[in-house]
Amino acid sequence: MKRVPGKTAGTDERAFERLTLNERLQHGVLVLSFTTLVITGIPVRYHDSVWAGWLFTLMGGPVGRAMLHRLAAIALVLLSGYHVCYLLFSERGHFEVRALIPRAQDARDAVHHMLYYVGRRPSPPAFGRFSYVEKFEYLAVVWGTAVMAATGALLWFEVQAMMVLPKWVLDICRIVHGYEAVLAALAIIIWHMYCVHLRPGTFPMSRTWLDGRITETEMKHHHPLEYEEIRRQQPQAPPPNGGDGRPRGGAAAEAGLAAPHRAAAEAPASRKEDRR
Numbered sequence: 001m002k003r004v005p006g007k008t009a010g011t012d013e014r015a016f017e018r019l020t021l022n023e024r025l026q027h028g029v030l031v032l033s034f035t036t037l038v039i040t041g042i043p044v045r046y047h048d049s050v051w052a053g054w055l056f057t058l059m060g061g062p063v064g065r066a067m068l069h070r071l072a073a074i075a076l077v078l079l080s081g082y083h084v085c086y087l088l089f090s091e092r093g094h095f096e097v098r099a100l101i102p103r104a105q106d107a108r109d110a111v112h113h114m115l116y117y118v119g120r121r122p123s124p125p126a127f128g129r130f131s132y133v134e135k136f137e138y139l140a141v142v143w144g145t146a147v148m149a150a151t152g153a154l155l156w157f158e159v160q161a162m163m164v165l166p167k168w169v170l171d172i173c174r175i176v177h178g179y180e181a182v183l184a185a186l187a188i189i190i191w192h193m194y195c196v197h198l199r200p201g202t203f204p205m206s207r208t209w210l211d212g213r214i215t216e217t218e219m220k221h222h223h224p225l226e227y228e229e230i231r232r233q234q235p236q237a238p239p240p241n242g243g244d245g246r247p248r249g250g251a252a253a254e255a256g257l258a259a260p261h262r263a264a265a266e267a268p269a270s271r272k273e274d275r276r
């Protein structure tokens with residue numbers, strides 16, 4: 001069977017666990033709350049347009065829209081609080097934070113990548129668990145959520161806020177909230193969707209956000225340093241398909257799924273990223 005980089009469904013390949021169930025649920029709540037915030041917020045900004053009028057009607061008018069926007073905002077803020085606790089207090093969270101910290105190597109990787117794109121390097125940089133693009137995107141979500149929650153809360157409690165703050169602060173909050181909303185929506189629709197789902201080899205969709213898995217081919221292709229590290233820690237791990245080209249299905253494949261990831265999680269200090 002031909003193994004195509006990026007395909008996770010329907011292949012006979014050994015798979016690695018990239019996202020735990022907990023992380024997939026967090027991602028799911030983020031998708032739902034963020035999408036609702038975009039759909040209920042953007043029509044306010046473009047209220048003169050015909051499509052905004054349709055969306056207002058669909059959402060039960062201005063009151064229904066405002067209520068939905070606030071409910072989704074509460075969901076996003078609760079999720080953010082949970083995510084911070086997850087990073088601070090769980091072993092897996094510590095592992096992810098260490099892998100997400102930007103390092104000097106990320107800057108070198110970015111330059112290397114640009115040189116590769118203009119034909120000055122023969123191959124792209126080799127990434128670990130998270131590439132510089134993924135780290136940047138994650139930090140953009142963290143920063144964007146903080147800005148949206150802070151400015152949104154002031155707009156929500158505008159009357160109370162105006163008792164202690166000058167009006168121009170609220171005016172700036174409205175401008176920042178509106179522009180950041182458009183920026184965030186475009187970043188997700190264009191950047192995130194392309195990098196994660198629509199890029200060659202993955203199109204039309206990566207299933208990792210649903211099943212948490214990444215195939216061995218994808219690991220070698222997109223996260224070769226992490227792959228090397230896992231192989232080093234698990235030299236006894238069988239080669240894909242037992243080396244005989246025949247599929248390893250059922251329990252054997254399942255056993256191979258989580259173990260490499262656990263190995264990486266248990267010994268993060270020796271990971272390639274830590275040398276960066």
Ligand code: HEM
Pocket residue numbers: 034037038040041042043044045065066069073074076077145148149150151152153155156157174177178180181182184185
């Ligand atoms: C996270 C917490 C958030 C809170 C508490 C919040 C709250 C608010 C409030 C109170 C308003 C004023 C209009 C209204 O009464 O509904 C507003 C407007 C708006 N919100 Fe949010 N929001 C949040 C996040 C977001 C996000 C993530 C987006 C989209 C990515 C978004 C998009 C918008 C837009 C486009 C407007 C119209 C701004 C304008 O007047 O130009 N909001 N938000």
